[in-house]
Amino acid sequence: MTLTTIVRPDADAAAAAVPASSAEAVMAIDARKTYGTGDAAVHALDGVTVGFGAGALTAIMGPSGSGKSTLLHCLAGLDTLTDGTVLLGGTDLGVLREKELTRVRRDRIGFVFQSFNLVPTLTAEENITLPLDLARRDVDQAWFDELVDVVGLRTRLGHRPAELSGGQQQRVAVARALVSRPEVVFADEPTGNLDSRAGAEVLALLRRAVREFGQTVVMVTHDAVAASYADRIVFLADGRTVGELIDPEPEAVLDQMKRISR
Amino acid sequence: MFKTTIRNLMAHRVRLLAAALSVVLGVALMAGTFVLTDTVGAAFDELYASVGVGTDAVVRADHAVEGQGEVQRPPVDAALADQLRSVPGVARIEGTVQGYAQFVGRDGKAIGRPGQGPPTLGLNWPSDPRLNPFTLVDGRAPDAPDQMVIDRASARTGGFALGDTVTVLTKDAPRSMVVVGIVTFGGADSPLGASIALFTTTTAQALVGTPGRFDGFSVVAAPGTDQETLVANLRRVLPPGTEAITGAAATAEQQAASRKGLAFFSTFLLAFALIAMFVGSFIIANSFAITVAQRTRELGLLRALGAGRAQVRRAVLAEAAVLGSVASAVGVGAGIGAALGLEALLNAAGFEVPARGLVLQPRSLVAAGVVGWLVTLASALLPARRAGRLSPVTALRDVDLDSTGGSRRRLVLGGAVTTIGLAVLGRGLVAGGDAAAGAVGLGAAVTFVGVAVLAPLLAPPVGRVIGAPLAAIGITGRLAQANGVRNPRRTAATASALMVGVALVACITVFAASGKASLDRVIDDSFRSDLVIDSGARGFGGLSPALATELARVPEVAEVVRVRLARAEVAGAPTMLVALDPAGASRVADVGVQQGAIEALDAHSIAVSTSAATAKGWHLGDTVPVTFASGRQDLRIVAVYANRNVAGDQFIAIAAQEAYDMRLLDAQLYLRYHPGADPAAARRAVDAATAAYPTASAQDLTGFKAERARPIDQMLALIYALLLLAVLIAVIGIANTTALSVHERTREIGLLRAVGMSRRQLRATVRKEAMIVALFGATLGLAVGVGFGWALVRALASQGITELRLPMAPLAVVVVLAGLSGLVAGAGPARRGARLDILRAVRSD
Incomplete structure (x- = not known):
């Protein structure tokens, strides 16, 4: 697996020059997100250019307020940039209208959030097939069965979220994220609310999705252990990319974090 | 504490808006009825006082039969006038004749419908102006058999002018009369909207009375003789079978009669105002229950800080008291406006209400306001009790607001209340008569409350069945089905308000259909004419x-x-x-x-x-x-x-x-x-x-059946229209509950939107949820209402309601309309839900 991502801490200089590489599942080019105006303006993203390779698990790390969640939300079409471009497989999300953006999220993106991932009134099975049901698409039964076995929830399909443990709930969320075979799965602190064992299970699951199904996963985390599951880590601070690690070890991750936070 | 109360009310003003609105509407109808009754009553009092001012005594037969609000006396011999003329103190005496006379319009159709609306009267022209309640505004008095004077209202509706020849229907063959004069009555164009034809005395006796006889005599006293003396003098010479009363007493009689007619009308309207308030009480109780639930932590904190149960309870009740005062005051104001509308409605229906400013009697306005205030307070009692019961610990724990609502206690309590209600209702129905109406109303209200207590147990299974067809169609229906019964107690309370309106509609629909079927049956079975x-x-x-x-x-x-x-x-x-x-x-x-x-x-x-x-x-x-x-x-x-x-x-x-x-x-x-x-x-x-x-x-008999059914249909339409207010309040309640649910589910909605639910799909989900709640209410209402209708028909079997009919088409229409009203009620909250910021929900904070 070749990782062709170019990390430029001073990315604003040459943002437009970056081509939409076919190997990038999703990328941000000179992404800026500003809250407020004038002196009160806060730059959550201050010119980020970064790509995320297809078929890889990439982690975004950074201290609180680094803009990592904002970047994820903008990459996933949940939020819009003040300036700059997000390309999802060559589609410029910035020019899409609300309706088209919704369709992109539904058909081309999968989500795993930190908490409140599931609709409490629906069963595990209904939660998994939710994106397909919303699209009125038929469920690929073989794929569904395979997913259910991978996440190990065969016996819990008829249960409602309240009857599942936190780890089980996150596994259901992973299955839902994968069910429509999206181009990218975005995970926002997917293990943030889990104990370490349940967290490890979820991370192994995401890892497996990348390895076995060739899924692209972009994950925001502040946990070095979680990040070490990734093929590559992109570090953010003060709304800018400040470095990256390929095939990281937890120790290296911690070192890097310490450097950034200093 | 009062400052906290106000602050809480302001903080939850949107949530309590529906509660306030339901109070406002109920109070408005009640105050409007009071104001209209006072205004029209005062207008007629003045009218009769002014037209009776010249009459010092009335002589008439001393016996009468009464029925359907009318008093009928036999006429007296015209020759009695000669005898009375020489009584000391009598300055002038004139006989009066009154009977049926109806104008025929230029289009050949009769003007007015005395069977249903104001009467159409023929009278003799009083020659002494002091005894003439009418005022000539054009032309002159009649002095030939083919002449008449008509009221200005009839002249207007019929397009009649002086010199026109108008056909008049009386007990005689139709005849043509020349209009020689036009009159008003008091300040009005006609008395109470009645049409008036004034003939010469002989003509009047021939056409609307009895030749040689008068209905009675009006007497003017000589100067210096007061009414009592005059009457005492007359009584000394009156033959057996006749009586004399003072002009003042005669005026009072007429005023009392008009008040009585008005009282029937206002009782009818007040019944619907009470129904509206009853429905409103469900909305109020539900709104407070929801705000209490949403403030569990806050109230728990108060308890933890040392507030006693009674203090927490009082805090909620104080909110209700303030809300009730404000809403009732607004309702009274709206009622004054409603009175103007009702007055216009009366005029449009052909009842001439004398033009006059609204009479605002403080005691009527205060009564309506106090009723609204008490209903608000009473409705908040249970939520307040629940708030007081919160223990500091449970309140501070992060508890699931959703309570199952199902319990054996609820089953027993609801069953008992329903049974008591049905028993009272049954007794009222069996007893019959006017006094029974109260028992029937009370029994029905208690039954509604009992069913409302049971409703949380019914909501999950019934709601699921109602939602099943929607769920089968797609994910939005599936979500709506689940959300509709997610909070059984809340769903039940919301649906119960609609249940009341639907039940009353269903009940009278069944009753009217059975009544018409019974009429048809009689005509089919017993009538043989061509x-x-x-x-x-x-x-x-x-x-x-x-x-x-x-x-x-x-x-x-x-x-x-x-x-x-x-x-x-x-x-x-x-x-x-x-x-x-x-x-x-x-x-x-x-x-x-x-x-x-x-x-x-x-x-x-x-x-x-x-x-x-x-x-x-x-x-x-x-x-x-x-x-x-x-x-x-x-x-x-x-x-x-x-x-x-x-x-x-x-x-x-x-x-x-x-x-x-x-x-x-x-x-x-x-x-x-x-x-x-x-x-x-x-x-x-x-x-x-x-x-x-x-x-x-x-x-033919088929046409006759249709003709007989028409007044039933007209009554039905009127009652439907008045019940609309109760249904409207219930629909506001559904909109309110749905809005609150949407508000509570901000994160869930964000999640759904994030994983690809379109705004349109979200709106559909919310609207369908509201529809399921409405249909649940309609189902309960239909069950209760058809039951009531059945009981009513059975109870009146001896009164000629022999057939029981369940008119499927109208009842189906009721259900469809209830469902549609749910969709409409959900539209606002749906829009708001669709506008929610996705990020607010998914941001891990």
Whole structure:
């Protein structure tokens, strides 16, 4: 697996020059997100250019307020940039209208959030097939069965979220994220609310999705252990990319974090 | 604490808006009714006072029969005037005549419908201006048999001007009269919207009275004689059977009579105001329950900081008190506006309300406001109790707000309350009579409360079944189905408000359909005539007897059987007594004679039903005391019949009616053709004969059935319209609950949107959820309402409601409309939900 991502801490200089590489599942080019105006303006993203390779698990790390969640939300079409471009497989999300953006999220993106991932009134099975049901698409039964076995929830399909443990709930969320075979799965602190064992299970699951199904996963985390599951880590601070690690070890991750936070 | 109360109210103002609105609407209808009643009542008081001002005494027969709000007295001999003229203190005496006279418009149709609306009157022109309640505004008094003066309202509606020739219907054959004058009455164009024709005294006696007789005399006192002295002087010479009262007393009588008519009208409206408030109480209780639930932590904190249960309870009640005061005050204000609307409605319906400013009686306004305030406070009692019961610990724990609502206690309590309600209702129905109406209303209300207590148990299973078809179609339906029953207690309370309105609609729908079916059944089973001519008159007005005479001359017509109505008291009970032609009666209607014969009826006899005979212990040959306006008669029973649904519990011959009731107008005519006559030709001949009588419409029995059903349909439409307010309040409640649910589910909605639910899909989900809640309410309402309707019909079986009908189409329409109202109620919250920021939900904070 070749990782062709170019990390430029001073990315604003040459943002437009970056081509939409076919190997990038999703990328941000000179992404800026500003809250407020004038002196009160806060730059959550201050010119980020970064790509995320297809078929890889990439982690975004950074201290609180680094803009990592904002970047994820903008990459996933949940939020819009003040300036700059997000390309999802060559589609410029910035020019899409609300309706088209919704369709992109539904058909081309999968989500795993930190908490409140599931609709409490629906069963595990209904939660998994939710994106397909919303699209009125038929469920690929073989794929569904395979997913259910991978996440190990065969016996819990008829249960409602309240009857599942936190780890089980996150596994259901992973299955839902994968069910429509999206181009990218975005995970926002997917293990943030889990104990370490349940967290490890979820991370192994995401890892497996990348390895076995060739899924692209972009994950925001502040946990070095979680990040070490990734093929590559992109570090953010003060709304800018400040470095990256390929095939990281937890120790290296911690070192890097310490450097950034200093 | 008061500052906290206000702050809480302001913080939850949107949530409590629906509660406030329901109070406002209920209070508005109540205050509006009060203000209208006060205004119209005062207007008529003034009207009668001003028109009666010149009359110092009234002389009339001292006996009367009353019925259906009217008093009927026999006329007195005109010669009595000569005798009274010499009584000391009498300056002037004039006879009065009043009876049925109706104008025919330029289009050949009769003006006014005395059977349903204000009466159409013919009177004699009082020659002394002091005794004349009318004011000539154009032209002059009548002084020839073919002249008349008419009221300005009729001149306006009929387009009549001075010198016009207008056809007048009376007990005589229709005749043309020349309009020589136009009058007003007090300040109004006509008294109470009645049409007025004023003739010379002789003409009036011939057309609307009895020649040589007067209804009574109006007397003017000589200068220096007061009313009491005048009356005392008159009484000394009055013959037996007559009385004298002061002009003031006569005015008071008229004022009381108009107040009585008004009271019926206002009671009717007030009943609907109370229904609206009852429905509103569900919304208020639910709104407070939701705000308490959402503030569990806050209230728990108060408790943890040392607030006692009573203090927490009082805090909630204080909010209700403030909300109730503000909403009631607004409601009273809105009611004053509503009174103007109701007044306009009355005028549009043809009741001339004298132009006059609104009368705002403080006590009426305060009464409406206090009722609204008390209802608000009472409705908040349970939520307040629940708030007080919160323990500091549970309140501080992050508990799931959703309570299951299902428990054995609820089942027992709800079952008990429902049973008590049904028992009270049943007693009221069985008892019958006016006093029973209160029991029926109370029983129904208690039953509603009982069902509302049970509703949380019913909501999950019933809601799931209702939502199943939606869930089968797609994910939005599936989500709506789940959300609809997610909070059973909240769903139940919201749906219960709609249940009340739907139940009342269903009940009267069943009742009306059964009533119409019963009427049809009677006509199908018992009526044999080829044609029926119905004047539509019920106790006032009718068809000139000349028409029956003319129809009898039509070659194709074998027989005309006349039916009249006489106001009388049979064995002490006021009744509209049917009078008919005994000779042909059996051939046009079958009353199921058991003993004796209808043909034996004459001026001294009566026919009675078996049920009346059994109840009163009457037998063939016994005499029954019947009091007519003219006095008491003992009538001998010559026939006993089984079928009381045709002509009631007793009837007499027209010969008896003419002798004792002395009014000559026919209410209905039943026609039989000669065997072998061509029905089409016969019909044409009859239509030709009735052409000059616009109030006479010939119908075959099918048409007659439709004609009889029409007033039922009109009543139904009116009641539907008034129940609309209750339904509207319930729909506001659904919108409110849905909005609160959407508000609570911000994160869930964000999640759904994040994983690809479109705004349109989200809106559909919310709307369908509201629809499921509405349909649940409609289902409960339909079940309860059909049950009530069934009970009502069964209870009135002895009153002639023999058929039970469940009209599927109208009831289905009710359900469909309820569902649609849910969709509409959900539209606002749906829009708001769709606008929610996705990020607010998914941001891990």
